[in-house]
Amino acid sequence: xxxxxxxxxxxxxxxxxxxxxxxxxxxxxxxxxxxxxxxxxxxxxxxxxxxxxxxxxxxxxxxxxxxxxxxxxxxxxxxxxxxxxxx
Numbered sequence: 001x002x003x004x005x006x007x008x009x010x011x012x013x014x015x016x017x018x019x020x021x022x023x024x025x026x027x028x029x030x031x032x033x034x035x036x037x038x039x040x041x042x043x044x045x046x047x048x049x050x051x052x053x054x055x056x057x058x059x060x061x062x063x064x065x066x067x068x069x070x071x072x073x074x075x076x077x078x079x080x081x082x083x084x085x086x087x
Contacts, residue, residue, distance in 0.1 A: 059079075
């Protein structure tokens with residue numbers, strides 16, 4: 001994603017992930033300009049995502065500054081949710 005053309009600092013970041021219904025759903029808005037944050041993978045196995053182990057988690061992100069929201073990033077290629085077994 002290209003940064004917004006502005007000197008204004010980023011005040012929040014928004015991320016959406018796609019569920020099995022094909023719709024994007026907002027994750028909690030993160031204040032500031034975080035480069036990364038961690039979510040429990042179990043979150044995506046429940047509603048509204050309803051994904052299963054091995055499914056591709058597709059997401060997009062955008063940032064907000066005093067000039068407004070940036071465009072959405074391109075959708076990622078799909079991080080495969082881990083397949084964990086008890087063995």
